[in-house]
Amino acid sequence: MRKPVIAGNWKMYKLLGEAVDTALTLKPLVANANHCEVVIAPVFTALKSVADRVEGSNIRVSAQNCSTEAKHGAQTGEVAADMLRDVGCSHVIVGHSERRQFYGETDATVNLKTKAVIQTGLTAIVCVGEKLSERESGNAESVVKTQLKGSLDGLTVADMERIIIAYEPVWAIGTGKTATPEQAQEMHGVIRRSLAESHGRDVAEATRVLYGGSVKPDNIRSLMDQPDVDGALVGGASLDAESFAQIVNYKV
Ligand code: PGA
Numbered sequence: 291m292r293k294p295v296i297a298g299n300w301k302m303y304k305l306l307g308e309a310v311d312t313a314l315t316l317k318p319l320v321a322n323a324n325h326c327e328v329v330i331a332p333v334f335t336a337l338k339s340v341a342d343r344v345e346g347s348n349i350r351v352s353a354q355n356c357s358t359e360a361k362h363g364a365q366t367g368e369v370a371a372d373m374l375r376d377v378g379c380s381h382v383i384v385g386h387s388e389r390r391q392f393y394g395e396t397d398a399t400v401n402l403k404t405k406a407v408i409q410t411g412l413t414a415i416v417c418v419g420e421k422l423s424e425r426e427s428g429n430a431e432s433v434v435k436t437q438l439k440g441s442l443d444g445l446t447v448a449d450m451e452r453i454i455i456a457y458e459p460v461w462a463i464g465t466g467k468t469a470t471p472e473q474a475q476e477m478h479g480v481i482r483r484s485l486a487e488s489h490g491r492d493v494a495e496a497t498r499v500l501y502g503g504s505v506k507p508d509n510i511r512s513l514m515d516q517p518d519v520d521g522a523l524v525g526g527a528s529l530d531a532e533s534f535a536q537i538v539n540y541k542v
Contacts, residue, residue, distance in 0.1 A: 292498050294514065295454055295521035296538045297329035297352060297415060298528025299383060299502075309336035312531050313343050319535035323348065326521060328538050329381050329415075330528070334369055341378025352381035352415065355389060358402035360409070371403075371410035382407045383415045383523075385441055387460045397440025404441060408452045415454045415523065416441050417502070418481070422461035430459070434477060435484050442488065450493045454500060455481055456523040462503025464526060471512045471519075474501045478518035507536035514540055 304312065309332040320328050331352040332340045341351040357368035374382060384407060385400035400416065407414040418437040420430040434457065445453065457477050462469050469477075478499045486494035501513050502523030513519050528534040 292496065292520045294326040295329060295498050295500055296323075296326050296534075296540075297331065297381070297383075297456075297500065297521070297523045298534050299331045299354065299386070299523055299525050300333065300529060301354065301388070301525060302333055303529055304332060304336060306336045306339060309333070310339050310343055312529070313340045313349070315531035316535060317344060317347050317349060319531060320349065320538045321347065322542070323538045325541050326538065330534075331381070331383055337374065337379055338377040345378065350380045351378055352383055353379050354383045354386065356382045356384070356403055356406060358399060358406055360406060371406045371412055375410050375412055379412060381413045381415055381454075383417065383456075385417045385437075387417060387419055387458055387463060391460070397437055397443075400437075400441040401443050404445070404453070405449075408445070408449050411452075413452045413454060415456050415500070417456045417458050417523070419456075419458040419460050419463075419503070425459065425461065430477065431480050434480060438481060438484050439488065445489070447489055447493055450485075450489050450497060454498045454521075455485075456500040456502050457481060458502035458523060460503075464504070466504050468504040468506075468509050468513075469501070471516050474513055474519055475516035478516065482518055505537060507533055507540075510537045510540040 329350045353374045356371045361370045384403045389395045404414045420433040424433045498520040500521040505522040505524045
């Protein structure tokens with residue numbers, strides 16, 4: 291059985307104090323959520339403080355990005371995965387569409403970052419997803435498969451234990467337009483079949499595939515009802531502790 295993951299991506303929204311406040315408010319609200327793993331992803335500067343505050347709870351902390359290089363690189367301005375582990379992170383979001391779109395990340399970059407995360411012993415939340423034009427031209431499937439193959443290139447079966455996939459159609463991110471549960475299920479099925487081809491059936495069956503794109507308290511349940519939807523990567527609705535807690539507690 292795949293344990294669901296509900297992850298909140300706080301993007302570049304919260305100052306340190308706001309991030310700590312949200313984490314502290316969230317902690318008791320999700321304390322009984324044993325049905326899923328709860329992850330929050332604050333901005334770099336808040337990671338250590340947030341990780342310290344949620345230590346010992348069921349909340350895990352994720353970074354939103356990391357360097358392709360390990361510590362000791364001459365890489366001004368970058369943050370290595372081992373540094374993220376050092377401040378209490380267990381996860382790193384890699385290849386979010388905003389990074390692909392605004393910072394030129396390619397599948398090759400995402401692949402290097404994913405490997406850097408795994409080598410450090412952290413879990414990578416690898417994001418894939420098509421743009422609206424790609425969906426409208428009928429290429430959504432091939433775009434997602436290509437991203438997936440490129441991002442996971444060279445990973446072994448053992449490496450895949452540290453991989454979570456997030457399917458985030460770009461047209462659904464921050465737009466209020468959620469993919470229908472059927473659209474999500476269809477692409478999650480494609481992703482699982484593609485994982486079976488690349489890494490075998492066992493890996494495909496064990497890998498959590500999250501949906502992201504305008505997930506809210508009122509649509510989480512119908513998404514989670516889909517057999518291949520194993521959780522959510524939540525942006526806007528994760529910024530408020532109460533609304534994120536409602537999503538985490540979709541089952542309760
Ligand atoms: P959204 O963002 O929930 O605000 O659409 C999701 C994401 O970008 O991960």
